[in-house]
Amino acid sequence: MAQFEKLSAPSQGTAIRFVNGQPVIPNEPIIPFIRGDGTGVDIWPATQRVLDAAVTKAYQGVRRIEWFKVYAGDEACDLYGTYQYLPEDTLEAIRTYGVAIKGPLTTPIGGGIRSLNVALRQIFDLYSCVRPCRYYKGTPSPHKRPQDLDVIVYRENTEDIYMGVEWEADDPVGQTLREHLNTVVIPANGKLGKRQIPEGSGIGIKPVSKHGSQRHIRKAIQHALRLKGDKRHVTLVHKGNIMKFTEGAFRDWGYELATSEFRDVCITERESWILGNLENDPQLSIQANARMIEPGYDNLTPERKASIDAEVHGVLDAIGTSHGNGQWKAMVLVDDRIADSIFQQIQTRPQEYSILATLNLNGDYISDAAAAMVGGLGMAPGANIGENAAIFEATHGTAPKHAGLDRINPGSVILSGVMMLEFLGWQEAADLITKGLSAAIANQQVTYDLARLMDPPVEPVSCSGFSEAVISHF
Numbered sequence: 357m358a359q360f361e362k363l364s365a366p367s368q369g370t371a372i373r374f375v376n377g378q379p380v381i382p383n384e385p386i387i388p389f390i391r392g393d394g395t396g397v398d399i400w401p402a403t404q405r406v407l408d409a410a411v412t413k414a415y416q417g418v419r420r421i422e423w424f425k426v427y428a429g430d431e432a433c434d435l436y437g438t439y440q441y442l443p444e445d446t447l448e449a450i451r452t453y454g455v456a457i458k459g460p461l462t463t464p465i466g467g468g469i470r471s472l473n474v475a476l477r478q479i480f481d482l483y484s485c486v487r488p489c490r491y492y493k494g495t496p497s498p499h500k501r502p503q504d505l506d507v508i509v510y511r512e513n514t515e516d517i518y519m520g521v522e523w524e525a526d527d528p529v530g531q532t533l534r535e536h537l538n539t540v541v542i543p544a545n546g547k548l549g550k551r552q553i554p555e556g557s558g559i560g561i562k563p564v565s566k567h568g569s570q571r572h573i574r575k576a577i578q579h580a581l582r583l584k585g586d587k588r589h590v591t592l593v594h595k596g597n598i599m600k601f602t603e604g605a606f607r608d609w610g611y612e613l614a615t616s617e618f619r620d621v622c623i624t625e626r627e628s629w630i631l632g633n634l635e636n637d638p639q640l641s642i643q644a645n646a647r648m649i650e651p652g653y654d655n656l657t658p659e660r661k662a663s664i665d666a667e668v669h670g671v672l673d674a675i676g677t678s679h680g681n682g683q684w685k686a687m688v689l690v691d692d693r694i695a696d697s698i699f700q701q702i703q704t705r706p707q708e709y710s711i712l713a714t715l716n717l718n719g720d721y722i723s724d725a726a727a728a729m730v731g732g733l734g735m736a737p738g739a740n741i742g743e744n745a746a747i748f749e750a751t752h753g754t755a756p757k758h759a760g761l762d763r764i765n766p767g768s769v770i771l772s773g774v775m776m777l778e779f780l781g782w783q784e785a786a787d788l789i790t791k792g793l794s795a796a797i798a799n800q801q802v803t804y805d806l807a808r809l810m811d812p813p814v815e816p817v818s819c820s821g822f823s824e825a826v827i828s829h830f
């Protein structure tokens with residue numbers, strides 16, 4: 357039986373294989389691409405032109421991408437029939453070729469199909485969504501010092517409320533579930549008092565697993581280990597004060613991982629305070645150190661004081677020799693911040709942050725917010741990475757009002773292509789594009805979104821014009 361129902365794979369090129377989570381890259385990899393809905397019609401051709409030009413210039417024909425057009429969203433329904441938004445051919449192509457790139461896909465609000473973007477992440481278990489937000493000189497920004505922001509949002513990509521386990525308010529199964537919760541589960545808890553889920557409530561489930569959290573945070577720490585200086589820093593972002601057993605557990609599992617599997621190369625924020633205090637004053641007593649790391653120490657109960665003292669003692673015992681005397685300063689710092697607070701912290705103290713490891717929903721919000729600080733959604737690339745596949749895509753959506761007008765900024769998908777080239781190890785081609793894109797922006801050859809923010813505003817270039825400008829600066 358033929359492998360594909362309606363597609364023909366390129367006759368040349370080879371599949372990328374994954375061995376122990378690492379891609380093995382041939383010189384002519386076959387890479388499936390999804391054009392995308394809405395502005396995908398503008399962005400994708402502009403991106404493909406830039407990627408091909410960079411690879412040709414960098415490798416003079418020795419390396420080449422064999423593109424394989426596959427279908428999802430509206431385009432798929434046109435070819436495969438009504439409601440065939442994500443055909444098996446597309447899944448089979450990504451399964452076979454391992455690395456893919458895509459434009460945005462539409463998701464209706466409320467009813468209708470569930471997100472195809474999220475479905476792809478779940479089907480291929482692409483558990484980490486990596487979204488770097490950095491500043492390109494000359495980009496207009498609402499922020500006074502956008503150059504201070506250089507963060508990578510590491511968003512857990514398969515769990516949380518994005519699993520889609522939810523029921524409409526009038527769904528009979530949802531109503532039965534609500535009744536069961538109200539009459540059996542909530543009363544059995546003991547701590548929930550007379551709380552009841554109101555009639556007419558929709559219900560959504562937020563699963564967050566230890567395995568899912570730790571495999572994702574592991575990737576974030578491994579990434580931090582590849583960075584230098586202050587950027588060796590992972591912040592666990594959570595709303596654990598409110599959602600204790602999901603968001604709070606994410607934080608706890610993150611610290612557990614950092615202080616077990618990565619013990620030799622990680623230091624937590626509290627540990628760094630304890631060791632730093634002692635380095636500043638080698639005569640410091642355990643209790644004086646405890647007082648310095650715990651605000652309000654003197655007002656604590658004796659039991660609580662004893663537990664903070666024990667924490668200081670434990671840290672000095674366990675890692676005083678291996679991490680003390682300033683050795684911890686070269687290690688990956690792991691701290692945590694409550695999600696609402698991190699939204700203001702990345703604006704007020706952006707230089708203090710590097711990798712933000714988040715759950716799915718928080719990462720979705722933070723990646724758009726951080727992108728806004730460095731020029732907006734036109735400058736926001738991303739990658740969805742798992743053990744056996746990777747799909748590269750921008751942070752933004754289909755921006756339907758701009759579709760087909762050749763005006764939207766293709767920067768985010770172009771930069772997602774840069775991430776893909778880096779993933780392939782094709783750094784020379786990636787660097788050419790970064791150089792070309794930086795020069796185009798510095799030269800004020802920008803699309804409408806950036807042009808209107810410049811002071812004074814400049815005449816915008818088109819979407820295709822921007823890609824030509826990028827190539828002209830290689």
Ligand SMILES: NC(=O)C1=CN([C@@H]2O[C@H](COP(=O)(O)OP(=O)(O)OC[C@H]3O[C@@H](n4cnc5c(N)ncnc54)[C@H](OP(=O)(O)O)[C@@H]3O)[C@@H](O)[C@H]2O)C=CC1
Binds near residue numbers: 460463732749751756
């Ligand atoms: N991964 C994916 O495929 C994603 C898909 N979506 C889907 O996309 C659809 C539209 O979502 P919506 O909420 O409008 O969000 P979008 O991200 O599509 O667009 C919102 C606004 O952001 C700006 N913007 C987006 N992309 C760019 C770009 N490339 N260059 C410059 N500006 C840009 C535009 O602002 P302005 O008009 O002010 O210039 C645009 O109107 C929905 O169906 C949603 O579910 C959403 C996010 C991700």
Ligand SMILES: O=C(O)CCC(=O)C(=O)O
Binds near residue numbers: 471472
């Ligand atoms: O899939 C969608 O429609 C939205 C997804 C999204 O906002 C994101 O991945 O950032």
Ligand SMILES: [Mg+2]
Binds near residue numbers: 720721724751
């Ligand atoms: Mg989003």
